[in-house]
Amino acid sequence: xxxxxxxxxxxxxxxxxxxxxxxxxxxxxxxxxxxxxxxxxxxxxxxxxxxxxxxxxxxxxxxxxxxxxxxxxxxxxxxxxxxxxxxxxxxxxxxxxxxxxxxxxxxxxxxxxxxxxxxxxxxxxxxxxxxxxxxxxxxxxxxxxxxxxxxxxxxxxxxxxxxxxx
Ligand code: HEC
Numbered sequence: 083x084x085x086x087x088x089x090x091x092x093x094x095x096x097x098x099x100x101x102x103x104x105x106x107x108x109x110x111x112x113x114x115x116x117x118x119x120x121x122x123x124x125x126x127x128x129x130x131x132x133x134x135x136x137x138x139x140x141x142x143x144x145x146x147x148x149x150x151x152x153x154x155x156x157x158x159x160x161x162x163x164x165x166x167x168x169x170x171x172x173x174x175x176x177x178x179x180x181x182x183x184x185x186x187x188x189x190x191x192x193x194x195x196x197x198x199x200x201x202x203x204x205x206x207x208x209x210x211x212x213x214x215x216x217x218x219x220x221x222x223x224x225x226x227x228x229x230x231x232x233x234x235x236x237x238x239x240x241x242x243x244x245x246x247x248x
Contacts, residue, residue: 124240131237134230135169143180143217146172146247164247169238172246175217184244191238199235200228 124132141148145164149155153162171182186193194202198209206220
């Protein structure tokens with residue numbers, strides 16, 4: 083009797099192992115199948131940069147117009163960012179026009195290396211022609227610690243390239 087019980091238990095254990103193995107194999111297969119569609123995961127630093135961009139008003143000046151149709155919170159509508167032209171510039175402030183800060187063909191935000199980006203954010207000098215950036219609140223952003231400015235740069239490197247709206 084005891085022998086039979088042992089045998090039955092052993093058989094059950096074996097079945098469970100085989101069963102689990104099959105489920106595991108199936109999971110592995112579906113993981114493989116899902117991979118190509120999954121978006122590239124954002125680094126922790128880029129996520130922090132996203133938070134900083136979302137709470138520093140970059141969208142208000144660098145996305146034209148900032149909100150999608152029907153998504154303007156100033157009109158009492160639920161906020162919907164204008165994703166098609168997100169941070170691609172083109173907003174006019176008198177004679178000054180906001181820059182496109184999405185990545186260029188080399189993946190550099192506003193076409194700037196990290197070094198030039200940090201310099202622009204801190205000194206307010208356009209790295210191309212040296213003019214003092216107007217309207218852009220660089221006297222405030224320039225106070226950010228390097229780690230935060232680097233995080234913003236990393237996030238801006240990860241967003242889609244876009245052209246100015248509308
Ligand atoms: C109040 C409006 C405003 C806000 C808010 C703002 N910007 Fe700007 N930004 C501008 C304008 C306008 C320019 C172009 C200024 C000029 O050419 O004189 C500019 C230029 C820049 C440039 C220089 C690009 C280049 O190639 O010279 C960078 C980089 C930049 N902004 C990044 C940011 C980031 C990042 C944020 C958010 C953290 C931000 N800006 C928030 C208005 C704004």
